[in-house]
Amino acid sequence: MNRPISTRDFVKIHEAAELLGVTEQTLRNWDRARKLKPVRHPINGYRMYRVADLHSILGELERSEAQSAFQFDAAISDDFAASVHAPDAAGLFDFDAAGNSEPPQPQRKTDADRLPPCHWSLEVALDPKHRPQQWNAPATTVRRDWRKFPQEAHVLDVTGTKYRRFSSSEVALLQGFDPQVIEIPHLTERERIGAMGDAVPPPLAQALVRGIAAQRPFSSRTAIEICAGSGGLAEGAAAIGLEHLLLVDASATCEAILKHDRPWPANSVKCSDVRKVDFMGFRGRVGLLSGGPPCQPWSRSGFRRGNEDDRDLLGSLPSIVAAIEPEAFLFENVPGLASEQNRAYLNDVIRRLRAPDRHLKYSVLIGIFNAADYGVPQIRERVFIVGLKDAPAVLVSRCFDEAESLQTYQQPGGMRVGLKRWRTIGDVLEGRADPGGWRRWIVRS
Numbered sequence: 039m040n041r042p043i044s045t046r047d048f049v050k051i052h053e054a055a056e057l058l059g060v061t062e063q064t065l066r067n068w069d070r071a072r073k074l075k076p077v078r079h080p081i082n083g084y085r086m087y088r089v090a091d092l093h094s095i096l097g098e099l100e101r102s103e104a105q106s107a108f109q110f111d112a113a114i115s116d117d118f119a120a121s122v123h124a125p126d127a128a129g130l131f132d133f134d135a136a137g138n139s140e141p142p143q144p145q146r147k148t149d150a151d152r153l154p155p156c157h158w159s160l161e162v163a164l165d166p167k168h169r170p171q172q173w174n175a176p177a178t179t180v181r182r183d184w185r186k187f188p189q190e191a192h193v194l195d196v197t198g199t200k201y202r203r204f205s206s207s208e209v210a211l212l213q214g215f216d217p218q219v220i221e222i223p224h225l226t227e228r229e230r231i232g233a234m235g236d237a238v239p240p241p242l243a244q245a246l247v248r249g250i251a252a253q254r255p256f257s258s259r260t261a262i263e264i265c266a267g268s269g270g271l272a273e274g275a276a277a278i279g280l281e282h283l284l285l286v287d288a289s290a291t292c293e294a295i296l297k298h299d300r301p302w303p304a305n306s307v308k309c310s311d312v313r314k315v316d317f318m319g320f321r322g323r324v325g326l327l328s329g330g331p332p333c334q335p336w337s338r339s340g341f342r343r344g345n346e347d348d349r350d351l352l353g354s355l356p357s358i359v360a361a362i363e364p365e366a367f368l369f370e371n372v373p374g375l376a377s378e379q380n381r382a383y384l385n386d387v388i389r390r391l392r393a394p395d396r397h398l399k400y401s402v403l404i405g406i407f408n409a410a411d412y413g414v415p416q417i418r419e420r421v422f423i424v425g426l427k428d429a430p431a432v433l434v435s436r437c438f439d440e441a442e443s444l445q446t447y448q449q450p451g452g453m454r455v456g457l458k459r460w461r462t463i464g465d466v467l468e469g470r471a472d473p474g475g476w477r478r479w480i481v482r483s
């Protein structure tokens with residue numbers, strides 16, 4: 039009987055090959071030799087492998103390796119275990135197309151073999167959506183939830199045989215921050231990672247703020263940052279010399295980070311719900327208003343409850359702009375905000391930002407930028423809403439053009455002359471002290 043195959047119980051041939059450390063051809067040979075039988079997917083007919091069968095093969099392989107290693111240890115040394123031809127150890131030698139058995143390929147024992155085994159179940163470890171990061175690639179988007187150490191908050195070493203957690207300092211580097219900003223004794227690793235996970239990488243923030251300043255030089259060289267988080271956007275404003283009058287965030291952890299040796303005075307940082315702040319005293323004195331209202335309601339993985347969610351502060355932005363009347367504003371959010379599903383709501387917010395009060399007019403556009411293009415070793419796309427007071431829309435468009443022209447990196451294979459390839463995790467972590475905690479990749483029992 040054909041029953042639907044659950045992807046949690048079955049894996050494809052390339053995943054099975056990767057897991058067992060053999061080639062796909064070897065798996066086909068094992069099929070012919072009846073060593074490991076795949077099943078056919080009932081709909082597309084693909085060759086699939088039962089995760090449970092892989093478990094038992096791994097067990098056999100491990101016993102075989104252990105026996106070979108033992109024989110070899112006794113005879114020669116500990117180094118080249120599989121050079122001993124022991125076809126009977128588990129009966130799992132490779133078979134050629136004619137079904138003839140071959141001695142195993144020599145397998146060098148690695149340091150990883152001596153480490154504790156992978157702590158995830160096979161199904162979790164093989165889940166293609168949540169794999170540890172690759173040393174020689176940029177990270178996937180760093181998230182606040184990395185504080186709970188999901189698989190993506192771990193990194194495989196360059197050989198792909200062992201993995202460990204990222205430390206909070208490393209997460210800061212992946213976000214383009216100087217790790218110093220979170221070196222605050224009373225904060226836990228989890229608090230530091232959580233705060234960093236939400237941040238706008240400063241190199242990207244700088245490009246956008248420079249883009250705005252190039253088109254619209256500020257007459258008041260001042261800034262206010264709302265929902266300031268760890269201060270990524272604020273770093274961008276500070277980099278062009280804007281003086282912060284106020285930075286607001288509701289989190290005490292972010293308050294501590296924002297007050298810790300940053301380019302703005304500690305007494306400009308306020309820990310508060312932004313909806314409770316009276317901004318009227320700043321009216322007409324502010325060059326740039328920036329901020330990252332919480333993005334959870336909009337994230338692709340979130341519940342997508344949009345403006346019904348308590349954390350939706352986007353709806354409050356027009357009244358804050360009306361109170362402050364900044365020369366320009368810059369707001370950041372997740373790409374999901376610009377998706378089809380959320381378009382109507384975003385359009386409504388933009389409409390209100392264009393005329394936040396009867397006498398106020400802003401030209402407002404959105405742009406999507408990737409932090410990896412600015413030297414951050416992470417693929418992090420974000421939506422930016424830029425508004426310029428009493429200016430034509432073409433000027434806002436040029437702000438984005440200017441920010442784009444400041445791009446210094448591109449996707450491998452990109453064709454733009456003079457741009458380097460995206461930085462990798464290894465590019466920024468190589469040479470740093472190893473925080474340890476390595477485990478063996480991949481699940482062995």
Ligand SMILES: C[S@@+](CC[C@H](N)C(=O)[O-])C[C@H]1O[C@@H](n2cnc3c(N)ncnc32)[C@H](O)[C@@H]1O
Pocket residue numbers: 236237238239264265266267268269270271272286287288289292310311312313329330331332333349351370
């Ligand atoms: C996406 S992060 C901001 C990132 C930040 N703009 C940056 O540049 O790094 C959202 C921040 O909004 C803060 N927040 C959430 N609700 C808030 C509220 N009602 N008032 C003030 N801050 C709030 C959170 O504590 C969090 O730090």
